[in-house]
Amino acid sequence: MKSEINICWLRRDLRLEDNAALYEALRSPFPVLLLFIFDKNILSKLTDKTDARVTFIHQTLNTLNSRLQKSGSSILTRYGSPEEVWPEILNSYTVKSVYTNHDYEPYARERDDALAEYLRSEQIGFHTFKDQVIFEKNEITKADGKPYTVFTPYFRQWQQKLNEFYVKAYPIEKYAGNFLPLSPQEIPSLFDMGFETSDLDFPKKDFSSKLDLYEDKRDFPAEDATTYLGIHLRFGTLSIREAARAALAQKAEKWLSELAWRDFYMMILWHFPHTVSQSFKPAYDLIKWRNDESEFEAWCQGNTGYPIVDAGMRQLNKTGYMHNRVRMIVASFLTKHLLVDWRWGEAYFAEKLLDYEMASNIGGWQWACGSGNDAAPYFRIFNPELQTKKFDPEFKYIDRWLPAYKQQKHVQPIVEHAFARERVLKVFKEALNE
Numbered sequence: 001m002k003s004e005i006n007i008c009w010l011r012r013d014l015r016l017e018d019n020a021a022l023y024e025a026l027r028s029p030f031p032v033l034l035l036f037i038f039d040k041n042i043l044s045k046l047t048d049k050t051d052a053r054v055t056f057i058h059q060t061l062n063t064l065n066s067r068l069q070k071s072g073s074s075i076l077t078r079y080g081s082p083e084e085v086w087p088e089i090l091n092s093y094t095v096k097s098v099y100t101n102h103d104y105e106p107y108a109r110e111r112d113d114a115l116a117e118y119l120r121s122e123q124i125g126f127h128t129f130k131d132q133v134i135f136e137k138n139e140i141t142k143a144d145g146k147p148y149t150v151f152t153p154y155f156r157q158w159q160q161k162l163n164e165f166y167v168k169a170y171p172i173e174k175y176a177g178n179f180l181p182l183s184p185q186e187i188p189s190l191f192d193m194g195f196e197t198s199d200l201d202f203p204k205k206d207f208s209s210k211l212d213l214y215e216d217k218r219d220f221p222a223e224d225a226t227t228y229l230g231i232h233l234r235f236g237t238l239s240i241r242e243a244a245r246a247a248l249a250q251k252a253e254k255w256l257s258e259l260a261w262r263d264f265y266m267m268i269l270w271h272f273p274h275t276v277s278q279s280f281k282p283a284y285d286l287i288k289w290r291n292d293e294s295e296f297e298a299w300c301q302g303n304t305g306y307p308i309v310d311a312g313m314r315q316l317n318k319t320g321y322m323h324n325r326v327r328m329i330v331a332s333f334l335t336k337h338l339l340v341d342w343r344w345g346e347a348y349f350a351e352k353l354l355d356y357e358m359a360s361n362i363g364g365w366q367w368a369c370g371s372g373n374d375a376a377p378y379f380r381i382f383n384p385e386l387q388t389k390k391f392d393p394e395f396k397y398i399d400r401w402l403p404a405y406k407q408q409k410h411v412q413p414i415v416e417h418a419f420a421r422e423r424v425l426k427v428f429k430e431a432l433n434e
């Protein structure tokens, strides 16, 4: 008879420390098999075959596998759609229960609902846990139980509720003896899955030295003053509780509030999944976007003639990262100066950002164009020149990413600021009936 086991299914929690589902699985009476599925439903949509995020996941799994092999276990990795892979797994093992962490994106919710039903029909337990946020879904609500849609009062409650309990690490080490003994398992190669290794550099996980000066310097893109943790929080190579513990220990309140923005947007996506494709404020879907393809292309390539915008887009294209202040400027420029639908920009960021996170990306884009939660009012239009004077006064960031500007070899602006400002005000006013 095959021995009875539990499975812990890793998705965006790729770590062996402080992981809620893994802890609960290991504490159970059955040995635990770790599973990761390279999901064809997701991978088939990626058009860039050198997508760095796939390389990042692949490298991380190899590291986890080597660590597990040292203690006689291994990670089982499959390439396929979950609907194909799960029946195959259940054929090969006698599974008592499946453990996994909550995922709040619409596709993930559907996938997990379908799996729950399938496992139920096979009389197999399915246990899910909060892991990727400090507070999820309905933990921070208004007095009437409805979700907050504005950040400031949400954050007030988030901060009040936060205590040691919510940031405590799950002590997995205590139960590490309960991994299923398993011969070394191979991880499918990137090539087998139709991908190639990316040559992008991935940010390191060291961040504590950044927290002291974060509040003062975070808005200046030439300073190396933010933590670059996005990718690690996205794929769970760092626990959000570890990040929050560091923020509390160092009294880095501003940085902590950025982690709360992340929770906020995940909560919004959970309650308002239609915001993936529709504006949070419905009137914004009446805007008559110009959607000029050649101007969009100029924006993508960093050829708008606005140096701060073009430097940002070049940083993104080259490194998979863009500074937050510049994300706000380029998003405002695309939606307001060029009147291109926020969904176009959102999709471009989704393709390029190493730290792409559906909830925060949609939240950020809708904020910038005015259609979202707690958004800047539509008549507040970032002036790229004034933003540069304030946040890159010595043109250090621009020189780094757009050297052609200093050499006076950069293109001329594709639209004049004052003209674009009047135009967007008129178009938005008409749509919003104001």
Ligand SMILES: Cc1cc2nc3c(=O)[nH]c(=O)nc-3n(C[C@H](O)[C@H](O)[C@H](O)COP(=O)(O)OP(=O)(O)OC[C@H]3O[C@@H](n4cnc5c(N)ncnc54)[C@H](O)[C@@H]3O)c2cc1C
Pocket: 218, 226, 227, 228, 229, 230, 231, 233, 258, 259, 261, 262, 265, 322, 323, 324, 325, 327, 328, 331, 349, 353, 355, 356, 357, 358, 360, 361, 362, 364, 365, 368
């Ligand atoms: C148009 C637009 C699109 C964005 N798209 C994404 C995205 O796809 N993925 C993403 O993680 N962030 C996104 N952001 C938010 C923010 O720009 C990035 O989180 C931040 O720049 C990442 O750099 P960092 O890791 O050095 O951040 P730090 O400033 O060091 O912050 C630490 C962490 O806090 C979280 N965080 C910080 N700011 C925000 C914020 N405003 N909203 C939500 N979470 C935040 C992130 O997880 C970040 O890694 C977007 C912002 C805008 C304006």
